[in-house]
Amino acid sequence: MPGGIHYRPHGGDHGRWIKLGRAYNRKPSEPQDDIPTDPNFPEIVLRGASRLNPGLQQYYGRLPRQITHHGGCYTMTEGNWPLIGPMKTKNAFVAGALSGFGTMAACATGALCAGWVLGTRLPEFAERLSLSRYDDESFLRRLQESASTGVL
Numbered sequence: 001m002p003g004g005i006h007y008r009p010h011g012g013d014h015g016r017w018i019k020l021g022r023a024y025n026r027k028p029s030e031p032q033d034d035i036p037t038d039p040n041f042p043e044i045v046l047r048g049a050s051r052l053n054p055g056l057q058q059y060y061g062r063l064p065r066q067i068t069h070h071g072g073c074y075t076m077t078e079g080n081w082p083l084i085g086p087m088k089t090k091n092a093f094v095a096g097a098l099s100g101f102g103t104m105a106a107c108a109t110g111a112l113c114a115g116w117v118l119g120t121r122l123p124e125f126a127e128r129l130s131l132s133r134y135d136d137e138s139f140l141r142r143l144q145e146s147a148s149t150g151v152l
Helices: 041-049 054-059 099-118 131-135 137-146
Strands: 006-010 017-021 083-086 093-096
Touching (some): 041 054, 131 137
16 A cells, blocks of 8 residues: 555543544546445555554454545645645635645645735745746746656
């Protein structure tokens, strides 16, 4: 299984649970309302996570009944760069297409989008994360030639 398994404690200071995650379907698709789920997903993720934490192997084939499976899609652009900044509609802004990096990039994304909304000075790279990057064919070509989707 490729890298990208992630997990973290759950339940506060005295929690006895962990959250496991993995985006293992790498087939792009159009957005859909009813996302199909794989009934083997929890076991597959558990087995991947046990490579990082062998103690999880004791749960093979015996996951708790109260397990919750949240499925979803990672929204991403073709090059897997986020979209942060003004939209074509006046006074409308986007902070999206964060794919598997949403939690890790949320604070920086919020700060950058707030800068766009407030009209404050932005870092040099801000234009490259906005929709205006699609107006620069040379940049898009370089991005496409060097891009790794970097999906978690």
